[in-house]
Amino acid sequence: MARIIAITNQKGGVGKTTTSVNLAASFAATKRRVLLIDLDPQGNATMGSGTDKKQLRSSSFELLLQESPPEKIVRKVEAAGYWLIGANSDLTGAEVALLEEIGREVRLRGALEAVRDRFDYILIDCPPALNILTVNALVAADTVIIPMQCEYYALEGLSALVDTIKKIKKLLNPGLRIEGLLRTMYDPRNNLALQVSQQLTRHFGDQVYNTVIPRNVRLAEAPSHGLPALLYDKQSRGAMAYLSLAGEILRAEGRT
Amino acid sequence: MARIIAITNQKGGVGKTTTSVNLAASFAATKRRVLLIDLDPQGNATMGSGTDKKQLRSSSFELLLQESPPEKIVRKVEAAGYWLIGANSDLTGAEVALLEEIGREVRLRGALEAVRDRFDYILIDCPPALNILTVNALVAADTVIIPMQCEYYALEGLSALVDTIKKIKKLLNPGLRIEGLLRTMYDPRNNLALQVSQQLTRHFGDQVYNTVIPRNVRLAEAPSHGLPALLYDKQSRGAMAYLSLAGEILRAEGRT
Numbered sequence: 116m117a118r119i120i121a122i123t124n125q126k127g128g129v130g131k132t133t134t135s136v137n138l139a140a141s142f143a144a145t146k147r148r149v150l151l152i153d154l155d156p157q158g159n160a161t162m163g164s165g166t167d168k169k170q171l172r173s174s175s176f177e178l179l180l181q182e183s184p185p186e187k188i189v190r191k192v193e194a195a196g197y198w199l200i201g202a203n204s205d206l207t208g209a210e211v212a213l214l215e216e217i218g219r220e221v222r223l224r225g226a227l228e229a230v231r232d233r234f235d236y237i238l239i240d241c242p243p244a245l246n247i248l249t250v251n252a253l254v255a256a257d258t259v260i261i262p263m264q265c266e267y268y269a270l271e272g273l274s275a276l277v278d279t280i281k282k283i284k285k286l287l288n289p290g291l292r293i294e295g296l297l298r299t300m301y302d303p304r305n306n307l308a309l310q311v312s313q314q315l316t317r318h319f320g321d322q323v324y325n326t327v328i329p330r331n332v333r334l335a336e337a338p339s340h341g342l343p344a345l346l347y348d349k350q351s352r353g354a355m356a357y358l359s360l361a362g363e364i365l366r367a368e369g370r371t
Numbered sequence: 372m373a374r375i376i377a378i379t380n381q382k383g384g385v386g387k388t389t390t391s392v393n394l395a396a397s398f399a400a401t402k403r404r405v406l407l408i409d410l411d412p413q414g415n416a417t418m419g420s421g422t423d424k425k426q427l428r429s430s431s432f433e434l435l436l437q438e439s440p441p442e443k444i445v446r447k448v449e450a451a452g453y454w455l456i457g458a459n460s461d462l463t464g465a466e467v468a469l470l471e472e473i474g475r476e477v478r479l480r481g482a483l484e485a486v487r488d489r490f491d492y493i494l495i496d497c498p499p500a501l502n503i504l505t506v507n508a509l510v511a512a513d514t515v516i517i518p519m520q521c522e523y524y525a526l527e528g529l530s531a532l533v534d535t536i537k538k539i540k541k542l543l544n545p546g547l548r549i550e551g552l553l554r555t556m557y558d559p560r561n562n563l564a565l566q567v568s569q570q571l572t573r574h575f576g577d578q579v580y581n582t583v584i585p586r587n588v589r590l591a592e593a594p595s596h597g598l599p600a601l602l603y604d605k606q607s608r609g610a611m612a613y614l615s616l617a618g619e620i621l622r623a624e625g626r627t
């Protein structure tokens with residue numbers, strides 16, 4: 116039975132896609148069966164996995180509007196070893212279409228029932244907004260990973276995200292919990308990052324992952340080759356950091 | 372008669388808010404009358420201007436739904452010398468409400484008619500999405516500034532943004548044009564940034580501003596003090612870069 120993890124933060128550019136793609140690859144490298152779902156109309160997780168978003172015959176759009184079952188939409192990303200449900204700008208249409216549908220918030224949860232037993236992990240890359248797509252991911256998810264750039268605007272936006280998670284937990288998904296906050300693009304020479312990081316550990320305690328993802332240009336280069344960093348440059352500090360994050364998550368589950 | 376500039380890119384975290392706040396402050400420093408409109412439910416431009424988004428009596432929500440005239444919503448940001456229409460999470464409600472309204476795309480343009488002659492520049496900070504809020508900004512705007520982080524996902528998303536601008540120009544706002552692409556958080560030691568920058572100038576030619584905003588931690592620190600960089604640390608490379616951007620824009624208009 117797969118564990119469903121939503122990777123979300125409405126603040127833009129904090130490393131949601133980079134975390135989704137590289138965590139999926141890291142779990143796959145430890146022989147777990149992984150499905151990555153791109154729920155962002157930008158289609159970055161799709162392109163970052165080496166799949167052309169313009170060539171998708173079906174995508175998370177069909178998944179949400181139940182036009183086809185998930186097993187018809189998943190495709191294997193051979194090189195990285197995980198499965199993908201891609202996205203493209205069609206998904207913007209799903210946002211509008213969903214608003215008028217009954218049960219608009221529980222669509223993704225329902226659609227994933229059919230494939231949960233085929234995977235160990237289902238990761239959902241969310242768009243930079245607290246909109247109906249992100250709500251669908253939070254309703255479907257068991258846990259939430261919050262990538263956090265240690266800067267002011269990202270810190271300031273955290274309370275709105277936590278409030279949304281609490282509301283969804285109360286009304287739609289009682290089992291939902293924050294699995295962890297992940298410090299990304301972290302530069303220890305930068306005083307601001309240090310201060311924000313201290314505030315995070317003061318407020319969230321051990322919900323903050325020990326693993327910190329450093330700023331590492333190989334993580335920014337890898338997507339232009341359509342590869343996770345683990346395949347683009349496995350010795351890089353970025354690839355190693357995501358591998359150690361996967362280890363930290365697996366250890367916490369006592370499943371290593 | 373104010374020139375209305377939309378500052379937009381659906382890619383998250385590329386420096387839209389940092390550009391909006393610091394360009395507003397730079398224009399104000401050259402004695403122009405400036406209105407900054409925050410059109411992002413995150414309310415970053417509001418907080419970055421030192422205004423508490425939770426204390427707003429009225430915001431761009433009321434502006435879009437025409438519940439009050441703009442002159443009742445603007446407030447002066449004394450320290451920075453520009454005027455502000457703030458935003459907060461109420462704006463998420465406007466997105467949904469607008470979808471059912473007649474003329475939903477032209478609301479902002481209509482609302483700004485009443486204040487255009489009070490300002491020289493009206494800058495609109497957009498959310499990281501090609502949604503109804505961004506469409507309203509593009510319909511109201513004379514020109515568009517596209518902040519661009521020189522990385523793969525931002526470059527890859529540019530064609531979708533340019534297509535949206537073309538469509539709005541054709542259907543709703545024939546005068547709309549791209550005023551410029553602004554390279555932000557630029558680190559010349561980084562090969563990827565150099566390559567992406569070369570692709571930008573190859574495709575967009577002189578639409579790419581000569582001014583390049585360097586990665587400069589003072590730009591990330593300033594918002595935690597509720598100040599533009601020009602007031603937080605006017606000698607910083609970040610503050611100077613935005614001042615020179617204002618100069619480049621003014622020279623291009625032949626108004627210096």
Ligand SMILES: Nc1ncnc2c1ncn2[C@@H]1O[C@H](COP(=O)(O)OP(=O)(O)OP(=O)(O)O)[C@@H](O)[C@H]1O
Pocket residue numbers: 126127128129130131132133134155159241242243299300301328329330331332333334335336338353381382383384499522523524525
């Ligand atoms: N640790 C890192 N070191 C260096 N660059 C990084 C790192 N993590 C992400 N990046 C780069 O920073 C940019 C933003 O990251 P990414 O696109 O993953 O964030 P996001 O939260 O998914 O953005 P969006 O809000 O648009 O969905 C990308 O260009 C990415 O390649």
Ligand SMILES: Nc1ncnc2c1ncn2[C@@H]1O[C@H](COP(=O)(O)OP(=O)(O)OP(=O)(O)O)[C@@H](O)[C@H]1O
Pocket residue numbers: 125126127128243266267268269382383384385386387388389390411415497498499555556557584585586587588589590591592594609
């Ligand atoms: N030139 C720069 N040097 C260093 N840090 C910067 C620079 N420009 C922006 N930043 C920081 O990078 C982060 C992203 O910038 P910003 O929030 O302005 O982007 P945005 O495009 O408005 O994001 P969003 O998509 O969430 O609206 C912020 O923490 C900001 O302080």
Ligand SMILES: [Mg+2]
Pocket residue numbers: 131132133155159241242
């Ligand atoms: Mg993303």
Ligand SMILES: [Mg+2]
Pocket residue numbers: 387388389411415497498
């Ligand atoms: Mg912003």
